[in-house]
Amino acid sequence: MNRIKWGKKIIALVLFVTMLVTSGCGTGKQAKDTKTENKTGDGYQYTQELQMIDDQTRTYYEIFVYSFYDSNGDGIGDLQGVIEKLDYIQDMGYNGIWLMPIMPSPTYHKYDTTDYCAVDSDYGTLEDMEQLIAECHKRDIRLIIDFMMNHTSREHTWFQEAYQYLSKLKKGKKPSAKECKYVDYYHFVSEDEKGTGYYQVGNTKWYYEGAFWDGMPDLNLENAAVRKELEKAAKFWLDKGVDGFRLDGVLYFTGNDEKNIEILKWFHDYVVSVQPEAYIVGEVWTNYNVAVQYLKSGIDSVFDFSFGQANGIIVKDVRQSGTGKVGRSFADSMVNIQEMTDAVNGETGGSATVAEFLTNHDTGRMANILGKEDKIKIAYAMELFMTGNAFVYYGEDIALTGAGKDENFRAPMYWSATDQTGMCDGPENMDQFENIFPSLEEQEKDPKSIHQFIKRCIRIRNENPEIARGKVAVIPEVTDEAICAITKTYEDSQIVMLYNLSTETKTVTLDQKQHKYQGIRGYVSADGSEVTLEGDSITLPPYSVVVLK
Ligand SMILES: [Ca+2]
Ligand SMILES: [Ca+2]
Known part of the structure; x- marks a missing residue:
């Protein structure tokens, strides 16, 4: 399971002329008196060199391409837009990017694909994707993509073939995979077997599982033919140079943890047979003590839903700061997460890491959850200084606004209040609301902005490898x-x-x-x-x- 083969080569980059720090000496005030370049512009004089280690432990920026940066003026963000903003992403200190789904899809969010081996035309072409991968690698940024194997789109040809076959099936006859192999690609059941989350095929007595909604039929991941299709898709992207996958909806693969772990193990083993250094992080949306068991599959990380989101440990502790035993409980919580991860690594002999986050595309944003600037800042420091991989959702680097429904969590990145270049329209059903905090352009000029604060956290994380790996x-x-x-x-x-x-x-x-x-x-x-x-x-x-x- 030892897949970290990069030899822990330390690339120490001296980006700026630095001053030596001496004990007892703060650093902020001297900065203003020197001519030394200071990249964050927050008055903080860097005294350390960057110590970027080329391993699996990284700081990832999660991008919803649709709402990020529009390169051609059609109101929809695209891959060329991401390429245009790579300097910004690198300058922030991220050395990993997670792209939310880029495959063709009838929806704006694209979690329901019609083709696992193509790019949605809203976002561009395969050539754009190849260019994005190359540009990321030039900058030592690893690029992972969302991989949705729990379900396809209802409009996927596999489902359409099966659906039509079942629609025409004679009454009383059982479906046969010999006649239509795609009936075994999904979970089709008869009327008497259907449970919740099942939807009727036309007006037949056949039903299909759609755990999330009827537009996303669940794949039968225990079918060898389905696994072959997904292997083909994974290989397609790995061959293009993608550095790994974020696996969507792992808990929904089946209703059973052991089966889910077996499915993950199959996928993991296949992926590393193609690309030994690939990074796989799973969305196992439950408490970490359950999610951590999924690391037994060999995947590198699972997201830590115990620390992240509105009801997670960080937000809870920040809300209670000054009233309860927050200092001690936060310290104990970090040790607790570590012990759970270590216990599984001890069993597997692996080196899995935890994937920390505060928000993502399924949660409200910190601007709405915590509201106050100082609370948002300390929450991000708590997350970015945790051991493991850190994920930051696009827009959180300026505390973008978003609450209520999914579309609102996926609002356009607010680049500027005056210059509309690259600004996206956002999801059609998004509510109209004003941003609570200023645009990136304004926050870049304000030394005390949330943006500058988060950038500095990442800088310190990148200066001290002990923070993410200790x-x-x-x-x-x-x-x-x-x-x-x-x-x-x-x-x-x-x-x-x-x-x-x-x-x-x-x-x-x-x-x-x-x-x-x-x-x-x-x-x-x-x-x-x-x-x-x-x-x-x-x-x-x-x-x-x-x-x-
Ligand atoms: Ca566009
Ligand atoms: Ca499923």
Whole structure:
């Protein structure tokens, strides 16, 4: 199961002339007095070099192509639009992209495909996709795509063939795969066998399963012929150079965890037989203690629905910050996630990682869930500083607005308030609403914007490989209701991380010798003020995180 074969080659890029950090010395104020280039423009002087490691642990940007950037003025985002914005994505610090479905589909969201081996004409051509892959790889960005194997579109020819066959089937006759192989591609049952989520074939006594809606008939993933079709599709994209897959709706493959895991194992084993370095992350939408079991299939990650979304640990802790035992419970939660992942890796001998996120295309956005700028900022720091892969949904980098229904979660990226170039129309049934926070153009000019804050979090993550790869241990003596204090150890290197999860300034005393640190590696704070170190004493502004080493 050891698929990380890139040898942990460290590519240390010195992007900017840097100053050496000295202990007891904050970094923000000096920045304004130097001529040194500062890329985020938030007044934060980088003192560390980037340490990008070419492995499976990455920071991914999830893109809904439809609403991202429109290159040809038809109001729909497209692959050329993504190519145009790759510099932006790279500049933000992402080294992975997850593209939501790009295959042909009758819907705007494209989760129901009619062809697994093509690009939807709304988005462009296969040549555009090849160009996008090449441009990503030039930038050391890995590109994964949504792969929907639970269901096809109702309009897929496989389903249409089966549907027509069943429509014409004589009364009392059983369907035969010899006459039409596609009847075994889906879950067709007779009237007496149908359960919830089954839909009638015309006015026959035959029904098909559509777990999500009648437009998305569920595939029979235990059929060898279906598996062959999906293998062909996976190989098609891997041969094009795609770096892996985000697997949609894993929990719905069958109603049974063990069967689902077996299906994942088949898919995983096939994918790595074609491309040993491919990354596979599954959407297993349930608590992590259940989802983590799916890593036994060999896939690299499952999304952590325990930490993410509106009712997840991060949002809950941010809402309760200052009132409950947030510092301690957040630290314990991180250890808990780690222990669950380690336990499965121990069993399989694998090196699976957790995939963290706060929002995605199925959830409301942080602008609506948390509303306040300081709370959104600390929530993103909590997510981006977790061990594992981090995913950020497009638009969250400016706290785009979106609540209520799916279409609203998939609103157009708000590039500028004055320049309409590249702006998309968004889904047809989206409600009309104003954005709560300013456009990217405005936030790029504001050193204290949410955008600058998130960019800085990713920068610090990319400077310190221990953040995404380190083993977490709690420092119990200083962890309390406001402060989460942990160490992270990756190979021979250890960092200390202190989170002030309260709205008041806090001072923490931590012996430098005992905890093996000499200075500040980097910090973020919601109001932009400095984290300072004096002797063994660290002062943390409200909602701030510091990395010490
Ligand atoms: Ca377009
Ligand atoms: Ca299914």
